[in-house]
Amino acid sequence: MKTLLMEEMTSREIKQAIAxxxxxxxxxxxxxxxxxxxxxxxxxxxxxxxxxxxxxxxLGHTLVAPTIRPGCSDHHMPFSGTITISTELLKELCRAYCRSLAKHGFTRIVLLATHGGNIEPMAEVAPEIAAELGCTVVSPLILGTPETMGCMRPLIEAHGLTEDESGIHAGFIETCEMLASPFAHLVEMEHAERGFTGNPFEAIEKVKVDGHWKMTDISPNGILGDPRKASVEAGRELSRIATPVYVKIVAQALGDA
Ligand SMILES: [Zn+2]
Incomplete structure (x- = not known):
């Protein structure tokens, strides 16, 4: 296989891979x-x-569908460039993806939220789609779980950071991940600055109105955490320690482990 990314494969190759x-x-x-x-x-x-x-x-024997790019990001709208979609539209996109993928012969679909605002809608819609299509559709949580945070803790402490400084949005962790990714050239470390470094979850609860909250009320620069100590090396180490944990969580959701 030259790639597992469906968008880089031909239809012929995808058909063969499923077979x-x-x-x-x-x-x-x-x-x-x-x-x-x-x-x-x-x-x-x-x-x-x-x-x-x-x-x-x-996981093995697994392909990656084209990532759904926009997510549920109302809380970031005060910042230029943010594009947000409703939770219902995200659910509808998941339904459309799954119906298409199931038609081509995929029998197990993993809906993976890689942005906090997408977690709930994806977890809600997964069992509904599974019932409709009669195949396995799961939406395991990989962001900020005790297991995923726990495995990163030694690295965070080795950099002299607290868990809140490591951050849940544009902080140390995410900046390290970007620096070790194929998109590293887009990171502007000269503009990295300290953001809100208190407990983000408590802060979010405090500024919630009718279930809605705004990032600007917590962090004027849009960062939750402190990205300044991020490095390529730390990003590679993060990937080395966290990826097996992610794989285990997904395998368990699929009933493989
Ligand atoms: Zn992010």
């Missing part, structure tokens, strides 16, 4: 939203694609 047992497919959904002054607005879909590829390699 050869590549019947599992990952559909990542990222976002087009501000990621501080130093990361591109496509960060979540870029890392979604690279992350899905690493997980697919770990």
């Amino acid at each position: 050869d047992g590549y019947t599992t497919v990952i559909v990542a959904a990222g976002s087009i939203e501000q990621h501080g002054p130093h990361l591109p607005i496509g960060t979540d879909y870029m890392l979604g694609t690279t992350g899905a590829l690493e997980i697919a390699e770990g």
Whole structure:
């Protein structure tokens, strides 16, 4: 196989791969939203694609569907460039992807949220689609779980950072991941600056109105965490320690482990 990314394959190659047992497919959904002054607005879909590829390699016999680029990003709209879609539209995109993929012979579909705002809608729609199509559709949580955060902790501590400084948005972790990705040339470390470094989840709860919150009320520069110590080396180490954990979480959701 020259690639596991469906968008880089021909229809003929995809048909052959499915016949050869590549019947599992990952559909990542990222976002087009501000990621501080130093990361591109496509960060979540870029890392979604690279992350899905690493997980697919770990699972085996798995292809990666074209990543859904925009996500549910209302809370980032005060920042230029953010494009947001409704939770219902994200669900409808998931339905359309799954119906198409199932028609071609994929029997197991992993809906992967690589942006926080997509987690709930994808988790909600997965069982509905599974019932409709009669195939396996799961949406395992890989972002910010005790397991994924736990495996990163030694690296975070080795850099003298707290978990909140490592950040959940454009902080140390995400900036490291981008620096170790094929999109590293888009990172502008000279513009990396400290963002909000308190507990982001408590802060979000405080500024929620009717279930909605705005990033600007917590972090004027759009960063949750501190990206300044991010490096390519730390990004490679992160990938080495976190990818097997992601693979395990997805395999468990599929009933393989
Ligand atoms: Zn992000």
